[in-house]
Amino acid sequence: MKFNDISSISRRGFSLSLLSTSLVSAKSSKSYKNLDVLVIGAGLSGLYAAEILSKEGLKVAVIEGNKRLGGRIQSLRNLEGNPEAGGDSILGGYGRVRNLVKDYNLSLIDHAQRRGLSDKEIVYGGTLIDRDQWPDHKLNFMPKESKEEFPGRKFFEKIVLKNTPLESFEDWNESSSKKYDTSVYEFLRELGWSDHTILQNYDTNIGRGNSSHDCSILSWYFRVGWDKLQRNIEDVAFKIKGGNQSLIDAMAASFSGDIFLNKVVRGIRQDNRKVEVICNDGTSFTSEKVVCSIPLNPLKWIKFDPILPRDLSAAIHLLPSMKINKVFFAVKNNFWEEDGYSPSMWTDTDLGQISTLRQNENNTDVTGLIARVRGPLAAKLDTMGESLASKHVLETLERIRPAAKENIEIVGYKSWAMDRFAGGTWTEWQPGQIHKFQKHLGDRFNHVHFCGEHTALSNRGMEGAAESAERCALEVLESI
Ligand SMILES: Cc1cc2nc3c(=O)[nH]c(=O)nc-3n(C[C@H](O)[C@H](O)[C@H](O)COP(=O)(O)OP(=O)(O)OC[C@H]3O[C@@H](n4cnc5c(N)ncnc54)[C@H](O)[C@@H]3O)c2cc1C
Known part of the structure; x- marks a missing residue:
């Protein structure tokens, strides 16, 4: 893989009105042409599709809007054991992902045994309820x-x-x-x-x-x-040694084409021969085919010329994406040994659920805590912004567990809904939407093919992303 910095190429002013000019007549001194396939998005599905296509001898490049690779796979390399901000568990039936891990000589750690290591406390009505009192409690x-x-x-x-x-x-x-x-x-x-x-x-x-x-x-x-x-x-829950990001890094390192970071796609136009992809900074890429792995939420902001078919456009605009915020805590002293309750809690507060992180080699010692805040609670935190939200979550935990005071600190925070390149964690379905939209999400639009977790038919998560990449790459190979 070659990382490209094309910022040295002179800028072309770009306005959305240019999308209506003919592709072939568009002149640009800052353009990248003669590609067979341009892949948009360097998450798992984009990189895997790029790998398959370039191994078939096509000239493929990848452009990524973010300054980092991986999309919704993001291992926190600054924290002990590299906990995952995004895609976490690789499950028993993940044949494609497990094969990729093997192909890139990476190893898997099974953390399924962590599941049973701590009982959860119940916090309801804002207060901790002793487990033996739960069956007869008035809030049960x-x-x-x-x-x-x-x-x-x-x-x-x-x-x-x-x-x-x-x-x-x-x-x-x-x-x-x-x-x-x-x-x-x-x-x-x-x-x-x-x-x-x-x-x-x-x-x-x-x-x-x-x-x-x-x-x-x-x-x-x-x-x-x-x-x-x-x-x-197989009843396992693997993660990749060094963090799931290691797979992304390995795929990018072995990719023979170019990868461009910081290329935020803004418009895609096509005629009957070629596709032109235009980025926010004015660069344009021309190819015979485009593989678009952009998640649904950020896809809303892309201008297509000609416009997308009605069903696909409706799906992009109407399907919601799940909101999850993850807050990572370092623990200075095991406060739960002081107050006698488990560190893990299921709460009805703005803290959501607190679980232990056990990211060290033997999988058993607590290396930190993580709060998973979901749905409307995540939306509430998002209105506060990261710094106030962190403070609020910390104070909530300290209120429920006074022994935690001065024994914990926040060392990581991630809101997936506020990540402009994700807009949430994964596609959700409201009643009645599955039959309207599900089968259209992977519909090819002339020379533009779609992949990504949201287009998978039989799998979810990382395996869904890999499934979609295979389907999409085959579609491109058949049509080129
Ligand atoms: C909190 C969380 C927990 C999860 N847990 C699990 C789990 O335990 N197991 C599991 O299997 N899966 C899990 N997942 C899901 C899994 O991580 C995703 O399904 C998978 O990584 C999606 O890959 P993708 O290639 O489809 O999309 P992405 O990884 O989102 O890739 C899309 C790429 O497109 C780029 N992009 C977006 N907009 C633009 C633009 N305008 N221009 C250029 N580039 C753009 C993005 O930056 C990104 O790199 C989880 C996800 C999250 C967020």
Whole structure:
């Protein structure tokens, strides 16, 4: 791979009106031409598609808007054990990702055993409730046959798995499943859950969407079925030694074409022969084909000429993206040994959920804490900005656990919704959206092909990104 700095090439003024001028007549002293394929985005899907295409002998270049590679894979290299700000667990059925890890001579560490290492405390109504008091506590709104259970995602997912009407989770986008595309709220009400039970188990530390009303239960049928398959293949949760970013770094290092950083795409225009991609700084790239891996949210800001087909355009503008903020804490003293409670907490405060990070070699020692703040709570923190939000989260933790005072400090903060190149963590589905949009997200638009996690049909996350890259690269190879 060659990193290119083309800032030395003289700038061409660019205005969106230029998008309507003919591609062939556009003259630019700052242009990069004669490519077979230009890949936009140097996340996992973009780099993998670029690798496949260049190995087939095509002249491929990658442009990336950010000043770093990796997109939603971002290992925090400044923290012990390189915890992940983004894509974290590589699961049992991740055949493509595991093959890539092997191809690049990287090694995997299984951190599945961390799951069982600390019990979670319940903080509800803003106060910590002793676990032995939970079953009879006045704030326990669990279904009456499940009073002993702890609230939250694990319990909810168990219920979804038990009640899924899909024979195979892969049927989720078939027309026969359309009738199931209602809201999580309707599904839970049909099971007889009260509003309080739904609020406690779904809307607190929400797993998907902003509320039980705006999230599709069909997307959960897919999710829990897919998760089960991963466990059945092999019940592991790997991460790459040195951080998942190591895979990105290795892929970029071995890529034979050029990679350009800081090239924020602003417009894509095409005629019947070529595509021109225009960046914010005025540079333009001309190629026969474009592979676009930009996530849906930032894709909204790209001007297409001619304009995108209606279904694809509607999907880009209407599909929401999950909001998650991660706050990383260093621990000076193990305050939980002082107050006798577990460091891990499921809370209904602005802290979201607190878990232990166990990032050292043996996977067991606590190397820090992480707060995962989701959905509307993440949106609330985003209105405060990083520094006030960090302070607020720290103070909330110290209020719930006074023993933590002066024993913790914030060492990392990431809002995915505020990251302009991601606009959130992954695509979400509101009731009724799956059948309207899911199959269109990967639709090719003349010479522009789309990949990325949001276009995957059978997988999620990093494996979904890799699946989409293979599908997209094959599509390009067939059409070139
Ligand atoms: C908090 C979090 C936790 C996650 N946990 C897991 C997990 O445990 N397991 C799992 O499998 N997956 C997980 N994921 C999901 C996984 O990280 C993603 O699905 C995957 O990395 C997406 O890859 P991609 O190539 O589709 O998109 P991206 O990695 O987002 O790549 C898109 C690229 O396009 C670039 N770009 C955007 N706009 C422009 C523009 N205008 N011009 C030029 N370039 C642009 C971006 O900078 C980015 O590099 C998680 C993600 C997050 C955020």
